[in-house]
Amino acid sequence: MIPVAGFEGQEVGVLGLGRSGRATAAALAAGGARPVVWDDGAPGRDAAEAAGLTLRDLTAPGGMTGLAALIVSPGIPHLYPAPHPAIAAALEAGVPVDNDIGLFFRSFGSDAFARHDTVPRVIAVTGSNGKSTTSALIHHILTEAGRPAQLAGNIGRGVLDLDPPRDGEVIVLELSSYQTELARALTPDVAVFTNLSPDHLDRHGGPGGYFAAKRRLFAEGGPDRAVIGVDEVEGRFLANQLTEGSGDPRVIRVSVEQGLKDAAWSVFARKGHLAEWRKGRQQASIDLRPIKGLPGAHNHQNACCAYAALRALNLGPRDIEAGLASYPGLPHRSQLIAERGGVAFVNDSKATNVDAAEMALRAFPRIRWICGGLMKEGGLGALEPHLGSVAKAYVIGREAEAFARALPGVEAEICTTMDVAVIRAMAEAEPGDTVLLAPAAASFDQYDNFERRGEDFVACVERGLAAGR
Incomplete structure (x- = not known):
């Protein structure tokens, strides 16, 4: 505590x-x-x-x-x-x-926690998508490298339930917009912004308020290093505000859409290869393609963010690479459940909005897509350019018919329940297919939360495999 x-x-x-x-x-x-x-x-x-x-x-x-x-x-x-x-x-x-985040930073910086030979550090991660995976990945890599670390915030334990930090320990916090907006103290050593897409707009009075809530993590406390995903205009704006010029190394820019070789410090992934560049020279590279726990460009962005945050704490590239390779993935986030007969089963129940579902759809070449639930504001139109990999959609939820009508050009079967959707997808899947749960919707029409939905998917897959379907 x-x-x-x-x-x-x-x-x-x-x-x-x-x-x-x-x-x-x-x-x-x-x-x-x-x-x-x-x-x-x-x-x-x-x-x-x-x-x-x-x-x-x-x-x-x-x-x-x-x-x-x-x-x-x-x-x-x-x-x-x-x-x-x-x-x-x-x-x-x-x-x-x-809130508890404000109390944590107020108390963590007190004299009682500063009496260490190596002062404990805090890495705080925010963003719309990927912050849970990025936070867990940072914690996993630190642990694998033998560094003391704890994980808390919007994932795992409450921040005030953490153990008092040990000498040299790193506290990794996942912070939601609800948490960053209200906290009166925000002073991480390293702050990470993964990306931004519309979400929780009712709680923030629109997209400007949502971005402002995320921005507070960087503006209020002034982290020593800021890791910023710059594939959206908000990230580019934030990175610009935090730098004094093109040679300022306090901001590490991250991208999976462009090479950033001219930035003072950058980490980017192109065609599955992560590269770190500083002052116009490549420092390290990692092939991310064989890592089963990090499939797709969205997870490559998570890997880049985690890599950059750990390099900001001077962890070596080879230690980071070893931790990436052994990362098992988080439940309900591009989680590989099973492989049978050339068919993979992936649980991405956390893909509760269109942007997260888009990333999942881009990660696999041929998909039997289980989707549906309570559609969020804005509908599904943004997914249309990314439906080419979908062999068929199996739609669940109380709004299944309306959801299916919002998927033009995609063969869609109204299944309503998870059990029916999994049975139908398993029956029709062919070698090379991925049976993917990426709902692109909230879960509350049928489940208490996305975790329960993911657990139901896993149970249905396990029953189907046991029955030899």
Whole structure:
């Protein structure tokens, strides 16, 4: 646990009692604060009361009285489409609103964690797509190289639930836009921006607000090094804002669409080969094509981002290459489930938006595509140029018919359920095909989350293979 510094003897409100909220309350208490907690759901309140936490209805009149701060869980709206009533009350009362990420950076930089021969470092990763894989990949490579490391944030553990850092340890944080937008302290040593595509626009008031939330990771704390994906205009703009000129090495530019040989420091992948260039000279190269845990250009971008972040901490290219080669992949993200009779089965349930699905469709030559769910704003039109690899679509979800109609020129079968879709795809797959779950939609019409959807796909594949289909 990371005890929260700066609130000794003071009451601090905690709104939302999921994983991060519970960890926040415990870390505040460990630092000498007096947390008072609230959750809109009765089960969360009951669990908090059973754990001995002090409940207070933070939405009631006077709920903000005496609070030094209000700490908010990431799923709770604080600005758009409208602030949660407790947050609105805090804004009215002048109570500072923060989240666990802000508390982490506030506490991590305190004297108690600076007394090391080799000071611990923090790598923070944000972006629309690939941030989970990039974060996990960085952590995996560090571990394989014998470097102490912990992984937290939007993946794995809550940040305040981390162990106090050891000498020379690297903390790897995956940060969502919800987390970066609200945190009052953001001071990573290395910050990574993978890419940007439309997502969560209702929570940020449009694409400008969404980009601004991501940009705060770089603008608020001023990382020593910034790793920026520059294949979208927002990344190019951000890289430009962070540099003092073409020779400034504080920004490492990353691309999978262009060679960046003229940049002061760059890492890019072309035709499956990663290359690092500095000041016009190539420093290292890695063939990414044989790495089964990193298929496709989108994963090559993740590899480039991870490579660049680790080079910023002076890890050697050969150590990074060894870690890349042994990376097993994350569940639900281009995860190879099985291979049978020349047919591969890949679980990319995390492809919940069109841009992520596009990357998955570009990664394999011939696809039996399981897709569908709750379509997001903007529809599926952006996928049309990338449907040439789709031999057939097997559409699931309550909106399966409408989803299938939005796929012009693609043979589509209305399956509705995962079980039917997998059975049909397995029956029709030929050697060289990939049966790919990449829904391009949210899961909430049939599943609690994308993880449950991916787990159902894996179970259906395993049953089908066991039955000899």
